[in-house]
Amino acid sequence: MKKIYVMLFAILAFNAFVASCSDEEPFSTATLDDEPRILDPTFPDRVNGNLATFANFSRDGKFSMKLTVTPADYTTVTWFVDGEEVATGTEIEKEFMAGTYHLKITATTTVGKSTYREGLIQVNPLADDPSATEVAFERIVAPGNKACLYGDNLDKVESILIGGMAAMDITYVESEDGNYVEYTVPAGLSEGDYRAVFIDAEGNEYGANKVKVTKGAMITMGANRATAGAAWIMTGINLDAVASITINGVDVVEFAKQTATSLTLICPELEEGEYTVTGKTKTGESIQFYANGEVTTEQKVTISSEKALWEGHHYVSWDKEDGDPNKTFNLIPQEVMTALKPGTVLRVYYSIEPMAEYHQMQLATGWWSGLMDTIEFGKGGVYELIITQEIIDKIKAEAGFLCVGHGYYVDLVTVQ
Structure with a gap:
């Protein structure tokens, strides 16, 4: 019987110890030497190598998110939108104009260990907003040249900002195959990606996504086929800067016609087949080719005797x-x-x-x-x-x- 009493007292003492422990505040066991991790929320995987969209809302809403990271006591969280730092800490709430944005979140410990998550934020225009869509290569533009943006409600657009600079010669064009607004790209822009902003008569601003400004020569159409010994017409931007076109080791340096938007040359007398075409500008840079949504420095061309x-x-x-x-x-x-x-x-x-x-x-x-x-x-x-x-x-x-x-x-x- 004495042993039974001793066991009962031991059990009661253990229960009292457990109860006293459960009343204590939880404490972190992570150390500053641990690898940083973003535990929540879970970010979607890439789709065919492209970033996935993890936030989709209308422009009258807000982007709001809270992260759980570890080791929490030793980790700094930094938020980047399109490469620009916009916030620090584990929470964010931010308004956006309509458009697609690249969000990257980094979690860095005090000893320099780091991890990150990234994805796309899609902000949609309201029904009556001037808004822009991407059709083909119209968002690749040259400083000082004409360009256009397709979309809806574009008759409301009074002015356009590209990278904060005002575009000139704003003209709204109606077409049964899609309305668009034509403009002249600000001549003072350097090369790079810039957000476009529509402004209406009341001064309200609306996001129009990005355009890529380039001073390089880019061929957008006509480079994929040619007839041996015949005129070969290619179109694009900054083509007045082209110095030579090379196909199968043959350099063509004389052109029948050359303007900022078109290039005409006589195709070398080659046998029928597929060849690689490249080119150089007058400053020695490679010509770019736009095809199937991608920009490269060489293009396959089919030569025929047609x-x-x-x-x-x-x-x-x-x-x-x-x-x-x-x-x-x-x-x-x-x-x-x-x-x-x-x-x-x-x-x-x-x-x-x-x-x-x-x-x-x-x-x-x-x-x-x-x-x-x-x-x-x-x-x-x-x-x-x-x-x-x-x-x-x-x-x-x-x-x-x-x-x-x-x-x-x-x-x-x-x-x-």
């Missing part, structure tokens, strides 16, 4: 009024088409108008009689039509040759 019947950048939309030159493509004379031999391969190279709601094309006679089925597409390409005697007779009897449809540009028509 004969060009027409080359340019002609928009086609059957929604245009009768008499509008862009209702159809009718720029190849009838006698040229009827002189073709049966078996000739006709190729129509085309690119899309990104703001168009749909993209369709049909090759037809001057009476709009189809020479092929209507095709639908979502990106640029080439259509091949094998010329027959029946097609030649039809073109001759029905007032020539047309490209009809909607939402695309005819860039090149060739025969082989």
